[in-house]
Amino acid sequence: MAVGTAHAQAHPNIALIKYWGNRDERLRLPANSSLSFNLSGLQTTTQVTWIEDKSGDSLILNGREARTDELSRVIRHLDMLRSHLGIRGYAHVESGNNFPTGTGIASSASAFAALTAAATSAAGLHLDERTLTTLARLGSGSAARSIPAGFVEWHASDAHEDSYAESIAPADHWTLIDVIAIVSTSHKAVGSTAGHASAATSDLQNARVAGAERRLTQCRSAVLTRDFAALAEVVEEDSNLMHAVMMTSRPPLFYWLPATLAIMAAVRRWRTEGLQVCYTLDAGPNIHCICGPEAAAEVRNRLQSISGVVDIRSAPPGGGVTIERLA
Numbered sequence: 001m002a003v004g005t006a007h008a009q010a011h012p013n014i015a016l017i018k019y020w021g022n023r024d025e026r027l028r029l030p031a032n033s034s035l036s037f038n039l040s041g042l043q044t045t046t047q048v049t050w051i052e053d054k055s056g057d058s059l060i061l062n063g064r065e066a067r068t069d070e071l072s073r074v075i076r077h078l079d080m081l082r083s084h085l086g087i088r089g090y091a092h093v094e095s096g097n098n099f100p101t102g103t104g105i106a107s108s109a110s111a112f113a114a115l116t117a118a119a120t121s122a123a124g125l126h127l128d129e130r131t132l133t134t135l136a137r138l139g140s141g142s143a144a145r146s147i148p149a150g151f152v153e154w155h156a157s158d159a160h161e162d163s164y165a166e167s168i169a170p171a172d173h174w175t176l177i178d179v180i181a182i183v184s185t186s187h188k189a190v191g192s193t194a195g196h197a198s199a200a201t202s203d204l205q206n207a208r209v210a211g212a213e214r215r216l217t218q219c220r221s222a223v224l225t226r227d228f229a230a231l232a233e234v235v236e237e238d239s240n241l242m243h244a245v246m247m248t249s250r251p252p253l254f255y256w257l258p259a260t261l262a263i264m265a266a267v268r269r270w271r272t273e274g275l276q277v278c279y280t281l282d283a284g285p286n287i288h289c290i291c292g293p294e295a296a297a298e299v300r301n302r303l304q305s306i307s308g309v310v311d312i313r314s315a316p317p318g319g320g321v322t323i324e325r326l327a
Contacts, residue, residue, distance in 0.1 A: 003089060005049040005326040006121035010113035010146045011038040011318040012099070014178050014280065014288045016223070016235050017216045018242040019141055019154065021199030021209070028141040029163050031199070032212035033156040035219050036145045039178055040171065040318030044110035046095040047326075048118040054090040062096045077112060077139035078119065084135065087123045099313065108192065112139030113146035117321045132321070133165040141196070149320035151223050153216075171317040174226045177296040179277075179289040181303045182311040183259040190253055192283045201250040208241045228292060232271060232278035235290065239280040246283070257285040259308025266306065275299065 013036040021031040057075045059066035066074070078091050093115065097107055116136040120127050127135070129148060136143035137154075144164065145152045150171035157163040199205050215238050222231035246253040260281070267279040267289055277291040277299050291299050296314060303309055 003050045003052055004122040004124055005047065006118045007045070007047045007324045007326055008114040008118035008121065008321055009043050009045045010110040010117065010143075010321040011040060011043050012107060012110040013038045013142065013145045013152065014290070015142065015145070015282065016231070016280065016290075017212065017219050017238050018282075020196060020242045020245060020283075021205055022141070022196050023156070023158065025197060027160050027163075028137050028196075029158065029160070030141055030154065030156045031205070031209045033154060033216055034142075034145070035151070035153050035168070035216055035223070036142070037151045037176070037178075038146060038149065038171070038318035038320065039315035041315050042097075042099045042110070042313065042318075044095060044097050044107070044114045046093065046111070046114035046118045048115065048122045049092045050087065050089045050119075050122050051092060052089040054092070057090050058092045060094040073139075074115065077115060080138045081116070081119055081135060084138075085120065085123065085125060087119075087125075091119060091122075093119075108140035109142040109146045112136050112143035113321050115139060116143065117147070117323045121323045121325045129320075130164045130166065134161060134163065137163060137165075140192075142192075147321050150317050153220065167320070168220060169223060171319055173317075174223065175293050175316055177291050177293055177299075178315045179291060179296055179299045179303065180313040180315070181259075181263050181287045181289060181306070181309050182313065183257050183263075183287070183308050184285045185310065188255065188284050195246060195249070195253055195283055198249040198251070198253070199245055202245040202248040204241070204245050204248050208245055211241075212238075228276050228278075231290070235278050235280050236268075243281065253283075255281070255283060255285050257308065259306060260285045260287060262306055262308065263287045263289070263303065266302070270299070270302065 019034040133144040148167040151169040154165040
């Protein structure tokens with residue numbers, strides 16, 4: 001017997017100051033605070049139905065029956081929700097993205113934000129935004145940042161209830177454009193969850209975390225004052241530091257492809273020529289070229305001429321999660 005159905009939609013986000021490594025793996029409490037903005041036009045859409053007399057959870061992903069590993073991760077998150085919120089029964093989940101999955105475009109962030117919102121609403125719960133962010137974090141750390149709208153800061157803490165995300169500025173505060181150069185649509189061999197777990201094996205991780213608060217303060221100020229030069233400096237520094245940790249972890253993680261390096265070098269050269277653009281990468285080879293709206297068309301045109309670029313997506317800052325309870 002179905003006891004409730006809800007539909008939710010959430011955007012992936014691009015981290016300007018990165019989350020990499022946890023102080024608590026089970027609760028996904030991050031090693032440092034981070035800052036991002038949601039990507040309008042890219043989204044995960046998820047519907048959840050709770051059923052009392054069902055024998056287990058089920059998942060349809062992008063129109064197909066989910067693989068065992070995909071279903072297992074969703075079940076783990078649903079188990080956490082059942083434990084934290086006292087929800088009874090099993091869930092049937094149908095979810096899909098309109099962008100590549102597992103390639104460094106934060107598909108897990110939007111997926112677990114939408115799953116958390118739909119699952120709690122379908123159970124008849126009306127949770128405040130802060131609580132939703134802490135619950136989404138349990139499925140994928142960066143999912144906490146996909147719940148609020150616009151530019152979002154996720155606070156690090158040793159306590160579950162204090163590691164939450166909140167908006168520091170609305171989506172229309174600064175019309176930056178994320179021009180995403182897709183150089184691979186293949187699912188990465190090593191996912192972010194495994195990468196976070198290995199971060200502490202790098203000799204560079206402690207130094208990266210020690211400087212994170214300084215970089216966060218600089219980035220927050222740049223966002224609030226719309227200072228692109230300051231933003232570009234700290235965003236590229238922070239991205240490079242995260243990937244340095246990845247490359248020096250044991251075993252090392254190398255996400256970059258030849259086209260990745262070519263674009264990084266090109267973006268830095270374009271900025272010296274006066275084009276307002278900087279780069280950042282999540283855990284994958286695809287490059288997020290952050291630019292002002294007046295530079296977006298030129299950035300896109302230049303990216304199209306670089307060998308290895310297979311697709312280009314563009315996204316301005318987007319809103320937060322949306323929820324509709326259907327029954």
